[in-house]
Amino acid sequence: MHTSPAGFGHLTPELMLDALDAAGLHPDGRLLQLNSYENRVLQAHLEEGGAVVAKFYRPGRWTDAQILEEHRFAQELADAEVPVVAPLALTLDGQATTLGHFHGHRFSVSPRQGGRAPELEDPEVLRWIGRLLARLHEVGQRQPFAHRVSWNSAGPARDARDWLLAHEVLAPELSANWHAIAAQCIEAIDAAFNALPQRASVRLHGDCHPGNILWTPDHGPHFVDLDDAAQGPAVQDLWMLLSGDPEAARRQLDALLDGYESVREFDWRELRLVEALRTQRMIHHSAWLARRWDDPAFPLAFPWFGTPNYWGDQVVKLRDQLDAMQTEAAKAHSLPSWD
Template identity: 60%
Template sequence: MNVSRPAAAVDGYAALTPDAVLDALAGAGLHPDGRLLQLNSYENRVFQVFLDDGTAVVAKFYRPHRWSDAQILEEHAFALELAAHDVPVVAPLALRTTPSSAGGCMLAGTPATLAADLASGFRFSVSPRHAGRSPELDDPAVAAWLGRFIGRLHAVGARQRFAHRRSLDVASWGDASRQWLVDHDVVTPAELGAWRAAADAALALVHAAFARLSGLRVLRLHGDCHLGNILWRDEGPHVVDLDDACNGPAVQDLWMLEPEGPQRTAAWAALLDGYRVFMPFDDRELALIEPLRTLRMLHHSAWIARRWSDPAFPVAFPWFGTPAYWSQQATQLREQVELMSG
């Protein structure tokens, strides 16, 4: 069943009022007690919602037009598959409609994890609330544990590839981002020449780095595996937010966890050793760390620019789009050129 947005659904989030959030969850068979707290999220809108039974859940309302139903359901299926293999992940809950709701919902998935609220038109999912803290990556023991965790996640991810979700490649993450920024006149005129020259030089090296790695293994990834998406508890780490899950090389889920500080070398080695307990690691992928960092820089700039009409973005990134921002980006891209040329 396809959970399509009703024609009246709005493109932005202005209509997603607290009442609309509570009504949507009621339509999906839950019983909010009236309290909710908006959580930090730029791409989607995420709320902690308290229920009548004293528990709380986290509801994620997806940005319209970003993902298809098939892409969202594939993310949900991956999370449930990870959970079934005892990989600690916050997976979506099965939902049900309730005849007494004012607007009602359409549900999709097996089990039904994706809902479309008929009143507001927003698609959403609900997951259990999980608390935690950031892992201390400069501790080699913690880094090794985290490496084992990512290795377990990838052992499941390697079982098949995503059919509907995107793949991490230079063309879509790098070339397309660069071209979109140029075509939409986002870069300030005085800085455009320097930024474009640096971006083109960096992308040429990124293409070359990927071309050198023949037979590169591709698997299902978390895709955005930074510390903000990993929560640490006494029993170890678990991941939240598979919203950027994609196909790609294993090192994509490792390089953003590279430790800093005096224990950096030992902790990074421990991270990779822990990973190898559950998954082999192709050491050639280490050559992709700076190319992947470069792709992330370009993709991030294009992402903010594409979302600038969302009122949350100018507030969160007030420096974006200024001459100083693009001058800094040009400098950082030139630094990436030096690192990839070394």
């Protein structure tokens, strides 16, 4: 499999400690690696007490401009009292910044924030999260991103498809079938977006699944990890919180939107984009895995990826998604039934 370099080969614990020390923080040597496939994230205890969370960014994924734009968005949210974990200001070489550079690696540091996964079976929890997302989008609509990814078309899926094709990643016996169905899906994704004229686009969390929301009993939910912050339709931050059978997903959606619309109006036409966004994420995810296959963490965590069975299953799933998108398109002026 031809993939891009992992980029973390020289990122040792000693280098991480030295980077924090150079930024004016003084770790006492205790490091705890936290769960993250994309970046290297660790909790570091400080000599003066307390702890911080340091994120070392995967080389080559984002530009400095994209990372700093994410940081500014996080701070804008924090200033508006939207509960997010924003990066700390660091001092490196006499300059104040939220993005540190040290021996070829880029990093940021955030306060440590505790919490647990939210109980998404509880409608009141979903309403609270809905209100929180509405507040995030209220800030997000003030101005657009200039450098971040946009989920307003099939662009991310098309880029992912083209990368997989150029790098000959697929099992040869399934490559033609996958690319044929992917091409049809990309056409249907673009059609779904084009069918909604005058649709709003806001700055988003971008990867709002339950693992990126922490809950505390006293303060409720707060967002973590804006690494995938993007421009796009508000529904992108809603659909990944839904799970279970269609009836369960409908109840969850009703609770989320009940909370959301108590703060901000929701364009219900955007529900027609859910299957398009789900399909786009599937294609994007395949390329995401392939691009990182030289990182030793990925073959260990995803041993099934890249096998003929994997690509055969993806062909079946993309056909199902194409059917779902065509069904939504046929409804024309009605809302999705989720059945």
